[in-house]
Amino acid sequence: MSTRCPVSAGAAAFDPFGDAYQADPAASLRWSRDEEPVFYSPTIGYWVVTRYEDVKAVFRDNLLFSPSIALEKITPVCDEATSVLARYDYAMARTLVNEDEPEHMPRRRALMDPFTPKELAHHEPMVRRLTREYVDRFVDSGQADLVDEMLWEIPLTVALHFLGVPEEDMDTLREYSIAHTVNTWGRPSPEEQVAVAEAVGRFWQYAGKVLGKLREDPSGHGWMPFSIRVQREKPEVITDSYLHSIMMAGIVAAHETTANAAANAIKLLLENRRAWEEICADPGLIPNAVEECLRHSGSVAAWRRLVTADTSIGGVEIPKGAKLLIVNSSANRDERHFDNADEFDIRRENTADHLTFGYGSHQCMGKNLARMEIQIFLEELTRRLPHLELVPDQTFSYLPNTSFRGPDHLWVRWDPSANPERADP
Ligand code: HEM
Structure with a gap:
């Protein structure tokens, strides 16, 4: 293997915490897709993979490309934060998403039932009821921050229902959830790390408390009671530490990803007014529009992935032990797979090929729940507020991190006297 320095000028300049990547990761990596689709980034110590076929090939092979580092902290933790976590007995184990075989697949199979379309259908009335209640609160006001007033809280409540957790402690959970993202994917300063560690520690303890409650009577609906029941039959597959970990990880997996995806989708549709008007006129277009939003501006x-043996990706030699940042948002805008990839086209035929939910044996288990939520949000908003528009000249801010992506706020406005339900109550 060549020993020459593998770093080009573009690679040296790459910074996933910089403004360009934060503003639009796919656009910031266009140069790479065109010139150097696999490169080493000295800034983060990762090999970066940006083309569709390469990203998909990495997702596809979970033995050669282990998911074990999927949740590893991208910024090393300071000693003080580590001791804070120890004080809370924080012991997050691997959970599905970062588990290697042969442990992963038996667990995935054992825990899959609650994600089948038949089971998910039971949640649909709850998601619609919640969405209507939240829209009721602001429908006559003329202006709203959709993130604060709807999109953050509904996926959290849906996640709690799905997991079978009581609804209380929502505000605290909101803080916990943000802390977890910064802790894993962000670049917190040492002082921030300590505050984040406190929140993560409390999140961990909260998860344990709820699990204890559920164990007393695991007969109810939800993924956690179901998992507790599976544990009785397969204690070697579903261990205690595993249940505690998935209790916390499940909330994060289901909540922020969906909240961010919904905010990205509504922003994108309102920026592309024609598409918004088309889905108002024909709600049958909404499912494909959701897929196109996930492709164009996904939330992950x-x-x-970690490379487990010397190999090559896209013709570039990569050594065993190398860490990969596989940029699925860049793959989703690769012209080699999607015609006019930067264009937003709600009728695009192959849009569901996007890699926002990953691919292969670890592909997102909650993808259909997330799709259902975003579809219902759009159905309700287009029906009740078709004249919705973005508040002009707002600047959008994003929590600085490599992976989770959605605007902190999304201000929209409309004329309440023109609400269709006033004319046709
Ligand atoms: C895994 C994205 C919503 C549960 C993943 C992965 C991604 C992802 C990228 C890793 C895939 C891979 O390694 O190939 C998303 C996005 C969502 C979303 C973009 C929303 C738009 C949800 C929801 C739930 C969920 C709502 C739960 C109800 C999971 C689980 C895994 C996973 C359990 C691990 C699967 C495994 O490793 O076998 N998700 N997710 N996700 N997601 Fe999601």
């Missing part, structure tokens, strides 16, 4: 911008 990049994922990670």
Whole structure:
């Protein structure tokens, strides 16, 4: 293997915490897709993979490309934060998403039932009821921050229902959830790390408390009671530490990803007014529009894998032990797979090929729940507020991190006197 320095100028300049990547990760990596689709980034110590076929090939082979580092902290933790976590007995184990075989597949299979379309259909009335209640609160006001007033809280409540957890402690959970993202994917300063560690520690303890409650009577609906029941039959597959970990990880997996995806989708549709008007006129277009939003501006911008043997990706030699940042948001805008990839086209035929949910044996288990939620949000908003528009000249801010992506706020406005339900109550 060549020993020459593998770093080109573009690679040296790459910074996933910089403004360009934060503003639009796919656009910031166009140079790479065109010139150097696999490169080493000294800034983060990762090999970066940006083309569709390469990203998909990495997702596809979970033995050669282990998911074990998917949740590893991208910024090393300071000693003080580590001791804070120890004080809370924080012991997050691997959970599905970062588990290697042969442990992963038996667990995935054992825990899959609650994600089948038949089971998910039971949640549909709850998601619609919640969405209507939240829209009721602001429908006559003329202006709203959709993130604060709807999109953050509904996926959290849906996640709690799905997991079978009581609804209380929502505000605290909101804080916990953000802390977890910064802790894993962000670049917190040492002082921030300590505050984040406190929140993560409390999140961990909260998860344990709820699990204890559920164990007393695991007969109810939800993924956690179901998992507790599976544990009785397969204690070697579903261990205690595993249940505690998935209790916390499940909330994060289901909540922020969906909240961010919904905010990205509504922003994108309102920026592309014609598409918005088309889905108002024909709600039958909504499912494909959701897929196109996930492709064009998905909420998971990049994922990670560890290389387990010397190999090559896209013709570039990669050594065993290398860490990969696989930028699925870049793959989703690769012209080699999607015609006019930067264009937003709600009728695009192959849009569901996007890699926002990953691919292969670890592909997102909650993808159909997320799709259902975003579809219902759009159905309700287009029906009740078709004249919705973005508040002009707002600047959008994003929590700095490599992977989770959605605006912190999304201000919209409309004329309440023109609400269709006033004319036709
Ligand atoms: C895994 C994205 C919503 C549960 C993943 C992965 C991604 C992802 C990228 C890793 C895939 C891979 O390694 O190939 C998303 C996005 C969502 C979303 C973009 C929303 C738009 C949800 C929801 C749930 C969920 C709502 C739960 C109800 C999971 C689980 C895994 C996973 C359990 C691990 C699967 C495994 O490793 O076998 N998700 N997710 N996700 N997601 Fe999601």
